[in-house]
Amino acid sequence: MKLNISSLRRVRVILSFAVVGLTMLLSPAAHAGKECGAIKATIFSGGSKLATYKAGDKLSVPASKMPAGAIMKVRGDFVSYDVALDSFEVRNYTLTGKAGKGQITDEPTPVYVTKTPDVGVLSGDMSLKIDKGGSMVVQRGSSKKAKIQSKDCTQGGVFQMEPSPTANETNTLAPGFRYCYQATPSSALFFTNDVVLGYDSPETASLLSGGAGGSQALWEVIGGGRIGMVVGEDADEKIIEQSGSIDAGGLCPHQTIGD
Template sequence: MLTSQRWRRCVAFVCAALIAPLAVVGLAGPAQAKKGGACDGAGWSIVNLATGSTVVAGTDVERTVSADLLGPGTFGVRGRYVGYDVRLTDFAVLDYGFTGAASRADMTGGRPTPVFASKVPDHRGLSLSSAVEITLDDEVLELGRSGSGLSMKIQSKDCAQGGIFQMEPERGDGTATRITHTLATSADPALQPFYFDNPRFRARVGEFLGSACTSALTGPPSQFCVQVSTRVNIANDFSPAFVARDSAQVADRVPQPECTTAVPVEPSVQHCGGVSVWDVASGGRMGFVSGEDAVEVANPPTECVSDCQAQNQVRGRLAVLGFPFPVPDGSRLVPRTASAALPPLVP
C-alpha cells in the first residue's frame, strides 16, 4: 500500500496539474480553497450505514479503523457539499452527488444533485481485506485499504464547486484496473446527469489558446498555450452552473463505437451518454473535476505513478471555454449505454 506521505505527494501533483483558479468564483489551490468560499464549512463524517452511527468525524484526524466498525457491506462518506458510499470489498463508490448546501460558490441551484450511480473497479478476483486508513483534514478526505496483491486509495474534497475526486488502484502484479463510471438516474428528469460532446470545444478543435500563444494556428505549444481537442463533459438540465468531467492520469478510456452524438460528428468520440469505461495503470488515478476546471483548455496531467511532485500550476493562464446551457440535443451522447461487449483488458 502507498504510504501516506507518498499519497499526499501524488494528490498534490494531480491537483496542481488539473486545477486552475476559477474565472469568477470557486476553488483555487488547496491552500487557498477556503478564501474562495467554495469550501466554507466543509468537513467529513464516516458513517456506519447499518446503524446510522458516526464512526469518524472532525478535522486533523488520522485513524485506522476495523472494517467491522464501518458496517457489513458499505459505509457512508458525508460532507457538507458532497456525499457518497464506499463498498468495503473493492472500494467501489456508489451514489456520488452534491448535497446542494448553501454556498456563494454553489453550482447546483440549491438542489441535491446526483452525479454518479457508481464508480466500480474490476479487481479480477482480488479483494480488499485490511483495516481502513482514514485521514480527515478540513475539506480533504483520504481513504485507504489493502488486500493480497492489491491496494486502493480514494481522495476527495468537500467543496461546493470543484469537488475533486480521485480513485487510485495499485496491483502487486503491476497490471491495469478497469473502472466503469455509470451516471446517476433521477426521478426528476431535469436533474439526471448526462455526458455530452461540448460544442464549444468541438468548434475550436485544432486552435491554440492560452496566455502564451502568439498564434491560434501555430501556438507555439507550451504549458500556457494548449491546442484544443474535443471535450466530453457532464451536465444536467436543471443548473446552468453545473458541469463536470472525468479526469484521468495514466489511464486510457475504452472506446464504445456504438455511441456518438445525437447528430453525428467526425471524429466521433465513441462515448456513451451514461457510461464511461477506463483502463487505469497500477498507481495511476481515475479522477473527476467539476465547475470551471472541467471546461478549461488544459494540458493533460504529466504521467506519474510514483513520488509525484507538485508542479504545472497554471494560475488562470489557460482558456476557459464553458458550455452552452441547455446543452443542445444534437451534442448529447447516445445511447446512454452500449449493448456490445467491451474489448478485453490488456494488462
C-alpha cells in the same frame, strides 16, 4: 451645450468605472472561488452504526470494524456518497446544493450512481485521514488495493479514485446526466445535466468503452494512475481548452448557477 475640460474628465472617469464594473460582472473571475466544508464518515453494518470519524482524525481503522458488507457513509456540507468497504465501490455520489461560495447547483444533484474499481474483495485494515480543510483520504487492500481522495467543496477537483495495480474502473452517471465530449481516449471525458458541467479526469488511464452519448464509461487505469472528478469553472475552462467552445459544438450545453 458645451462641456469644459473638467466636465470631460469627469465623464471619462465615470465611463471608465462603468466599463470596469461591466467587465467585472461579465468576467468568469467574478464567479471564481469555492467554499469547502467538513467531512464526516460513519461505518454501518447491517443497519448498525459501528464507528464515526470526523475532521482531524488520522488513523488505521481495524478490519474488525469493517465486516463483510460494511458501508461507510461520507457526508459533507457540499457532497455526500457511500463506499462499500469490501470493494471500494462508491455509490450515489451527490452534490448537496447547499448555499456556498461558488455553488453550481441549487438543489441536491446526484451525479454518479456508482464508481466501481475492479479490484476484487479488499481485506485488512484501512488507513483514513480527514483534514479540517474538507479533504479525506482512505485506502484499503494489499496485493490489490484502492484509494479514494475526496474534497467537500462546492466545485473544483472534488474526487479521485486510484485502483492498484492496473485495473478497470466503471463510472455510471445518475439519471439526467450524460457523457458528452472527449477529445481523445486518454483525455478528459465531459458530462452534463444541462446545469452542471464536469469531467472524468484520467491520469495514465484511457477509455475502453462507453463515453460520449451514453451514461457509462469503462476506464483502464494503469498502476499508479487515477480517475478524478472535476466540476464547475475548471470544467468550463477545460472544455474550452480541448474543444474551443463552452458547448463543445453543441454536445455539452449547460447553465452554471450564478451565470
